[in-house]
Amino acid sequence: MRRRSLILAAVPAGLVTLAGCGDDKSDSSKASDSASPSAAETSAAPPPKIVDGPLPAITAGTKLNEKPAVAKGSGEPSDQLAVKTVIAGNGQTVAENDYIQANYLGQIWSSGKVFDNSYDRKTPLLIQLAAGSIIDGWRYALTGKKVGSRVEFSVPPTWGYGKNGNAQAGIKGTDTLVFVVDLQGTFNAKSSAKGSDVAQNDAKVPKVGTNTDGKAPSIEVPKADPPKKLVADYVIEGDGDEVKADSTVLVQYKGVLWDNGKEFDSTYSRKALTSFSLQQVVKGWAQGLTGKKVGSRVLIVVPPDLGYGDNPPAGSGISKDSTLVFSVDILAKM
Structure with missing residues (x-):
């Protein structure tokens, strides 16, 4: 059984909860x-x-x-x-x-x-x-x-x-x-964002690599307190259609913990893309990707109240009330 993408394991009350185990399937087939x-x-x-x-x-x-x-x-x-x-x-x-x-x-x-x-x-x-x-x-x-x-x-x-x-x-x-x-x-697993690099001048938020060779980008987390509100900024801005709140998207992504920069989930590590509806994921992802353009790489910083709060997925390596940092390449949508 393949490990399910953590972004789909939305456990806390108020978030969409999916079945407990299985491989990475989405409603893109519907x-x-x-x-x-x-x-x-x-x-x-x-x-x-x-x-x-x-x-x-x-x-x-x-x-x-x-x-x-x-x-x-x-x-x-x-x-x-x-x-x-x-x-x-x-x-x-x-x-x-x-x-x-x-x-x-x-x-x-x-x-x-x-x-x-x-x-x-x-x-x-x-x-x-x-x-x-x-x-x-x-x-x-x-x-x-x-x-x-x-x-x-x-x-x-x-x-x-x-x-x-x-x-x-x-x-x-x-x-x-x-x-x-x-x-x-x-x-496929080597696909990346395609677009124009966007300046990353805010020293208070993580800096994400802009490589488009299909390899995982670097994520440099600053030695500072995490933001209390959601951050969703372009790293690379594509020119595709805007993602809607009910869109199904195909993505590459990497997630690290704000506290120590440790990776806890990544499509690059699994060598497998993930496709899902924005109605299936944690609120930080749904809000952070809505309105963004296909082809883009987006930095998303998810505070606990929009992530897993005090009930993170078992075995995920995510502690209670963790702030999560993601680099997300939006490859396609439907």
Whole structure:
């Protein structure tokens, strides 16, 4: 069992409390009330063969990030994974276990019925391309593709929702599915903030390193009493969308104690990004990240009343009434 990120273990009264143990899952997979590609069982099937077709034509919405219209499938679909790069991007290459941000549309081959799409929601999907997080067809079809690409692919039941289908979405266990996916971004344990450095002139607050090489930044805590109020300052200011109070974000972060500068939690140490809703975390994080821009690195100093107060997580190394210091890279949001 992997250690759960401490920022999600919000224990004190008045904070959102999550289940006690488990791996780092978030509500980023809950893209809609219908059948997002994350809502499937993990298949134990061997990898499919990647074939060129057949695939139905995209008849409208042919530009990247335009909602596509896709023709009904003609004839019998492949019993393997048919994949076509419709628009070739030139961005970073997607690797398995990366988090991806993408717009997508899914429909049933035989009927042409659209069962889910992110374009109408105006909210791209943010999800890990990993077994157990997303249907296998997505993992096999998108690994190796580049950001900025539009990829069309068909997924037979073996690498989709299996023989049970997905009744809520009207998908039968015999249905082959067709997806069009516009890849907007890919993120992994080496991802960092991207933006402009912001001057750190206040000697009363910690100073955070500005390296963007995927390694953990330094955090220098001053020899002074901690602030009584929340501090949330840009270290690197990105140019992405602003984070909202109910956003789900993908982050790199490092947390240290004000008293001794000791690290108590870090995605860099785990070599694994964390994705969560701001409604799931301690108040200091929720308030500190709301309004900040995607792509930024933010210094957050969390006083006890906005952190864990007198009830820190057991085994965390955090004492009662500790002031916590975080460097947070906001990589993406949905």
